[in-house]
Amino acid sequence: MPCGLFHTVYKTDEHIFKTIWVKSWLVAFGFFLLLLPFFVSNYVLYVCNMISIFIVGAIGLNILTGFTGQISIGHGAFVAVGAYTSAILTTKLGFPFWIALPIAGFFAAFIGMIFGIPSLRIKGLYLAIATLAAQFIIDYAIVHWERLTNGITGISVPSPTLFGFVFDNDKKFYYLLLGFALVAVVSGRNLFRTRVGRAFIAIRDRDISAELIGVDIFKYKLLAFGISSFYAGVAGSLWGHYTNVITPEHFTIVLSIDYLAMIIVGGLGSILGAVFGVVFMIIVPELLTTVGILLKSTFGEITALISAIKGLVFGVTIILFLVFEPDGLFEIWRRVRDYWKLWPFSYR
Amino acid sequence: MMDYGGEARRRKLTQERRNNMERQNRWVVSIFLMLAFTLFLLGGTITYAKETIKIGGIVDLTGPTNDIGVPWAQGIADYLDKINKEGGIKGRLIEYFPIDYAYKLPQAMVAYKRLATEHNVIALIGWGTGDNKARIPLVNKDKIPQLSAFALDQTEPYTPYNFAHMISYEHQIMGMLQYAKDRPIEKGRKIRVAYVYSDAEYGRAPIRYLKERNYAEKMGVELVDEQIIGQTATEAVSQALTLKKAKPDYTVVVLTPKPASVFIKDAKKVGLETTFMGFSFLGDYSLLKLLGEAGKGLIVAAPCCYGHETDVPGIKKIWDYNKKYYPERKVIELQYVYAWLYGMIIEEAIKRAGDNLTGESLKNALETFRNFGTDGISRPITFTSTDHRGSYEFKLSVANPEKGTFESFSDWIKVEK
Secondary structure: OOOOOOOOOHHHHHOOOOOHHHHHHHHHHHHHHHHHHHOOOHHHHHHHHHHHHHHHHHHHHHHHHHHOOOOOOOHHHHHHHHHHHHHHHHHHOOOOHHHHHHHHHHHHHHHHHHHHHHHHOOOOHHHHHHHHHHHHHHHHHHHHOHHHHOHHHOEEOOOOEEOOEEOOOHHHHHHHHHHHHHHHHHHHHHHOOOHHHHHHHHHHHOHHHHHHOOOOHHHHHHHHHHHHHHHHHHHHHHHHHHHOEEOHHHHOHHHHHHHHHHHHHHOOOOHHHHHHHHHHHHHHHHHHHHHHHHHHHHHOOOHHHHHHHHHHHHHHHHHHHHHHOOOOHHHHHHHHHHHHHOOOOOOO | OOOHHHHHHHHHHHHHHHHHHHHHHHHHHHHHHHHHHHHHHHHHHHOOOOOOEEEEEEEOOOOOOHHHHHHHHHHHHHHHHHHHHOOOEOOEOEEEEEEEOOOOHHHHHHHHHHHHHHOOOOEEEEOOHHHHHHHHHHHHHHOOOEEEOOOOOOOOOOOOOEEEOOOOHHHHHHHHHHHHHOOOOOOOOOOEEEEEEEOOHHHHHHHHHHHHOOHHHHHOOEEEEEEEEOOOOOOOHHHHHHHHHHOOOEEEEEOOHHHHHHHHHHHHHOOOOOEEEEOHHHOOHHHHHHHHHHHOOOEEEEOEOOOOOOOOHHHHHHHHHHHHHOOOOOOOOHHHHHHHHHHHHHHHHHHHHOOOOOHHHHHHHHOOOOOEOOOOOEOOEOOOOOOOEOOOEEEEEEEEOOOOEEEEOOOOEEOOO
16 A cells, blocks of 8 residues: 555646545535534624635635735725625616626726736835725725715615525525635636646746746736736625625725735635635634633623734734744645644654 | 764754654644634533523724723623622623624624624614614614614614614704804804714714705805815814815814814814814713813713713712722713613613513513603603604703813703704
C-alpha cells in the first residue's frame, strides 16, 4: 500500500479532489450543509447566510488581490454597485431577480474595470489609493444621487421569486445562497486551472516576466478587475434581496476593509482560504457577543465593557494571525490535514 | 573517521521535526478546545431559566452615537433591574439581553435575529432611526413590539409593532418654528431660519418631511439655508461660513451632541450670530462640557424632564434608585430619563397584558394606554390602535453653561398632529 500520493500522469496531478477519502468527506459535508437548516435556529441560519454571501464577495477579492496581486480597497463599493443596480432594476423597472442579478454582476464588472484602468500604470500602495478613490466616489454618488438611489434612506428590495415560490425566509434563502456560494467556490477554483487564471498568477509573481512570456498585462489586469467586481456585484445583489433593505451605511470603507481582512486571515491566493476567512470573521464577533450576554447574566453590569473590548479582542486576534500564521487559516488547515493524512502511521 | 558533526546535525533536525509535530498537535488540540468551548457556550444559552420575561435591546455603546447611546442603554437596563430587585412583575423576573451594534445596520440585523429566534424576546428596545425602520417589516412579521428611541416620523404614521413615547422630530421642529415666528426680531421682516442636520437618517428624514410640505413658508417664516454635517465630522467651518452669509435669526440643529458641538463651535469661531435651537437629543450635559461658553443661549427641545429637576416625583425615584445602587453617579443624563420612561411603559404593558404574555398581547396592552401618567417626567402617554406616537408635547429649555445644565423656560407646547 502506498504511504503517500504518487502521481504518474499529469492529469491526476491536476485533479481537485485527489483521493476517494476527500470525496467521501466532501459528500458527508454536503449532506451536513443540506440538513443543517432542520436543526438550528433562524439566527444560526442568518449567520450561515451572511457567510454564504460574503464567500461570494471574498472569493472575488481574492481573485484580484490574492491571485493577481492587485490590492483593492474599493471592493465594498463594487458590492454596493451590484446591490444598487439590482435593487433599482427590480423596484423601478420591475425586472425579476433572476435577470437583475446577472445584470448587477456585469454592471459591477464594468464599473470595476473602469476603476481598474489605473492598474496598468500603478501598483502596490499607489493602486490601493486609486481603488480607495473608487470607494469614496461610489459612496458619494450613492448618497447624493437621491433620485436614483433614495440617498441615505435606502431602497427596500423585494424578495426573489421563482415560479411563484417566494424566497422570503431564512431557510429558503439558505439553500439559494448555499447554491450561489457553491457556484462561486467551484468557478473560482476552476478559474485557476485555465489559461486566464495562470496568467493572473504570472502577473502577481512577476509582471515583467509575465509580459515577456506573452501575457497581455493590460488585458488580464482589467479582466481580473472585471471578474473580481462581477463576484462583488453578485454578492451585493444577494445581500440586498436577502435583507430586503439597502442603505449606503452598509457599503462604506469598513466593508472593504472587512473583505481585505477576511482574505488576509483566511489566506491570500487560495479559494478555500477565502472561505475560511469569511467563516472566521463572521463567527468570531458573534461568539464574542454570546460571551458578553453570558457574562452579563453572571456578572451584571459588564455589557458596556464587553462591547468595548470586543473590537480589541478582534484586532488582537488578527494581529496574532499575521504574526504567527501569515499564510492564514488555509495554512493551518493544510497542516492539520497533512498530519491526519498519514495518521496513525506518520513518520516521526 | 565518523562525521560527528553531521550526525549531530541530523539529530538536531529530527528533534526539530518532532518539535514541529508537537506544535501541530498543539494546534489540533487547541482547535478542539475552541470547538468544545463553543459548544459549551451554545449549551449555556439554550438551557436558561424558564419563567422569565425576555426583553431584547439593540443599543449603541461603541458606535458614532455612543455619546448619548450609553446613558440610554444604562437607563433601560437600570429600570429593568429595578423591577427585578423589587421582585419582578407578578413574581416573574425580567431577563434583558442588550446587544451593542455600533450603529451598523448589518450588526443590528444579526442582533435582531439572535434576539428574536435564539432568545425569543417578547419586546425589543431599539435605538437608531435607520435600523429601526429596516426592522419594521420584521417585527410586524414576528409580532415583537419594538419601542424605538427615535421618534416615529410622519411618513410612517402607523405600523402595528412600532412604538415611541416621544414627540416626533418633525413636530419638535414645527414647535420650534412656531416659537421663532412668535418672536419677531424687526417689525415687518419675516423671521429667517436655517436647518442644520446630520447626514444620518435621523437628520434627513424630518427635514425632508418638512421641505416636501414647504412647512417653513406655510408658517410664514423664511427658510434661508440648510447645511448637512457628517455624523463623524471633525470640522464644519465651510458649512458655518455659508450659513453666516445667509444670516439666519434661528438655526434648527438636528445633530447628536458630538457633531453638534463641532458645528456650534465652528459657527461661533467664524462669527455666526444666530439662536441655535436643537432637537431633543441635544439636551445632553456632555454637550455643554464640550461647548463651554459657546453653549450660551442654546435652546433645546425637551420631551421630558431633565435629571437635575429633582422636584419632579418621577425624577426623584430615579435618584433614589441610583443613590442606593450606584452612589458614584453624580449626573443623570436626559437619555437616561428617556430610557427610564420606556422601562415604565414596558412594566405597565406587561402588567396589563395579563398571564398570556406574548408579543401580540403586549402590543394590544400597549394600545390600551390612555393618558398614562409617568410621575411627571413627561406628559401623559397615549397609544391607540391607529397612533403609536405617545405624545405631541414638549418643553423648551435653554442651556446654562455655568451650571452645566438646561433650564426649562416654557410650558408644555402642544403641536397639532
